[in-house]
Amino acid sequence: MRNHIKFTTPLRIIGSLFLIAVSLLLPSCATYPQNAPIKERNLDAGYRFNTLKDNGNSDSLFVILAFSGGGTRAAALSYGVMEKLQETTIEWEGRQKSLLDEVDVISSVSGGSFTAAYYGLYRERLFDKEDGFEKHFLYRNIQGKITSLLFYPSNLIRLASPTFGRIDMAEEFYDEEIFENKTFEDLKEKGRPFISINSTDITTGTPFTFIQNQFDLICSDLDKFKVARAVAASSDFPVAFPPLQINNYADTCEYPKPIWIQVAEMDKDFAANPRRNIRARKTWSYRDVKKRPYIHLLDGGLSDNIGLSDPLTALISNSHPYSIPKKINQRKIKKLVVIIVDAMTAPEENFELEQSPPGLIKVLSIATGVPMGNYTFSTIERVKDQFKRWQKDRRSLWNNPRNTFKHCPPPPDKITEKSLRPIDLYPIYVGFDQIADNETYFGKGRDWYLNIPTSFKLPKDSVDKLRGVAGKILDKSEPYSALRDCLN
């Protein structure tokens, strides 16, 4: 017995020392997954709109979906819209299909990015009751699971590392349990729709979109990047999680300054286009690897909580991966549909009933939520203005034969239809404020929907109602009804 004690004590000491050493070393080993560098840009490869196979999805009926943030509430509302689009049968250019088959782009932030990425990777499996989105995300207590992971001894050690944060741990969970280790190469193989997952670059305060065009600027290969990491960045809510890092390798590949940036640099004054000038400067800032060797990202909702910023740029810019003016100029689009799925709420506050000011958590919530709400409103207004302008121009084009340019000397020799083709526009908005005062859906009125909390855990009944109400709001949307009638 004594011998045994003598034998085991040194072992215990060695074992304890080993554990201490491992504990000390592990945090220094734990780091976030490094994005891969590239030596050369290849414009014909990578996750770009132009490199995706179209899957029989036409440009002529161009459908853009924008999914907002709002945790599981947003994921459920966008899922409900997807269900509705899937069951909407259309006939387009002689082929019968679902309206969902004609979706070309899904732009998303935060909670909406889970739905968008899941559909991008798994398509019809999104709706699979046994092995789809409902099981793997929608009806799960994601928040509770991530919280419990914080207390695993191995995670406690890893989280002591300065380069491994709670967001990296959450990403691992999303990767293993929801997105099954899939990368953007897997997403690319699926073809259209183009899934545009947006986070916020906290240095520039602008959207950082996970597409190869963005990764070209930092000389990195998006194909090898985990979809889960993009979704984690997109839903990286401040304070709850630290920012997520990616490396900038901008000095490892050639990237001549694009012409659109060169000319936009002339657009400084108000007579020109200062907005484009700012976009150009912020875009080009990624090339300065000495100033920006690491890019820090937070929730996409901080710069645009409705996922509309990137589509809005596409609607007005000639220099965008899926520029709409360019497609209209090339006569590719006949009908343009933009469906905005906005899970924004307006919770009733009662702190004004108190003389004492609201507490720190409430103030933090207001500080992040109010700017998000204001930006959402102004982005929707800008899209509406753009559509109004196009509607006006469309009437002008349609009614005015002068635009055939018969007078334009000398006449073109091949084009028979000389005018810009007028397109039909369908701006569709799905938000809880579309529920009228006296309306109830599934036994609940507008205020109930406007008070659903932002969380990655909602009761099953709430998720069911959100899925259902999405279809109901779509049904009562005039542009949606017009589109459906027109395509049937």
Place this chain on the structure above:
Amino acid sequence: MEYIVVRYPKHRQVIIDGELSGFTNIILMIQNGHHQIELDGKADYSPSKSIVMVKNTDVDFPMKIEFIPLEETEEESDA
């Protein structure tokens, strides 16, 4: 949104800011601000490119940007 027409005697593709963006002699949509306009294909036109500031146009009154064909060289004419 602004509008331009790129005039040229033949049907050519128009390059706006380095990207193919429509055709000659047809109204084209363009974002307001500065742009570099060129024609696709052979550099047999003048000027070789045009940098313009587009603003205050209308679909009924687009900005007109004109390119003209270069004279054929003697060698080409002989051939």
